[in-house]
Amino acid sequence: MLKLNIDSKDKNCKARAGSFETDHGKVETPIFMPVGTQGTVKAVNQSYLADEIKAQIVLSNTYHLYLRPGTEILEAAGGLHKFMNWQKPILTDSGGYQVFSLSELRKLKSDGVEFRSHLDGSKHFFTPEKVIDIQRSIGSDIMMVLDECAPYPCDYDYAKNSVQLTSNWAKLNKEAFENSESLYGHKQFLFGIIQGSIYKDLREKSANDLLKLDFDSYAIGGLAVGEPMEQMYELVDFTTDFMPDDRPRYLMGVGRPENILESIARGVDMFDCVMPTRNARNANLFTWNGTLSMRNAKYKDDFKPLDERCNCYTCRNYTRAYLRHLFIAEEILALELASIHNLYFYLELVTQARRHIVDGDFFRWKNEIVNEISIKN
């Protein structure tokens, strides 16, 4: 198992501050993992990622790396850490989400999923065994099982069958994991993924099915796919009760800053989301006073930093007017500076959350901050 060492628990909610160890270093929770699908956090180099943004762990993607550059190259490189020059922990998503997001390009079968590559149309078949093999080639510190992320809305029967499929696959994932070894001499963990759409009894069943298989830890999948926010929070709150207290709980693909704080309050420790990086590339920036759309004409002569309360490289050195100019001129520096800022904000958000949990005033702080950061400027 992947042990979560708990430093502190909040008295007024389920938030906890902790840490876990991997062979590539320690991770302090709650934590946000920047998304680097193709072995790069888009627009941000690894030294900024580590030293400026203070990312402790990044996420990458089995499906994308399998298609390009492919496992042969990854193995020849000595694994993804060496290949991408990132010596801190890496978590890889299994490709299960692509079953959902590339739905026009796939066929779901009982023993796996057939994909058509979005790059060249070629056919590929993913099974639980195969995604474990690929993640061995990648060498990620935390591997994820192949699952099905059910669409939303999703009727009960579909969701029930989907949970059964995910549970069946989970067993095969676990067996493949136990029958294989790390290729590069460091320990790799495997997380199970709890599905069940919006149905509490299915979430409970999914959790119980997976717990029997004794994964290193567990994630909640299939949320933030279109359901109302309150329903998502309720399901997170419900599901974390079934997840072991002494292991890190991972809420996949979430989310907006307020989603992260609300989910920490409901017992989640790990998050990833494309939002800080994708929105940065689209000129949408997060600040302690709410979001701002950097292309807006009102910033053309605004020589303040993006966020006066932010200490990131971008805010220390550049103005809103300059960022807007870079975006309008379609200069690539815009993407870099905006991505650095948004990721710094997300990492600072979870760092402060951790500090407030340790200090014992997380719940009050969270409620205050959620209001301020939710404003649209």
Added chain:
RNA sequence: GUGAGCGUAGCUCAGUUGGUUAGAGCACCAGGUUGUGGCCCUGGGGGUCGUGGGUUCAAUCCCCAUCGCUCACC
């Protein structure tokens, strides 16, 4: 100078054998984006149809004049 062609949104252009409120792409303005293609999606503001006159119930469209641009020839 002569002849021909073209002037429609900021740009590139459709269009109407004369008929409701003149369109598109790009640009601009504003939203969206939750286990990532810098993609994509949604909405909006913009036009004296070069200018002036004529014909007609009705003209961006037909006629005349005029201004501008382009090409060919001298």
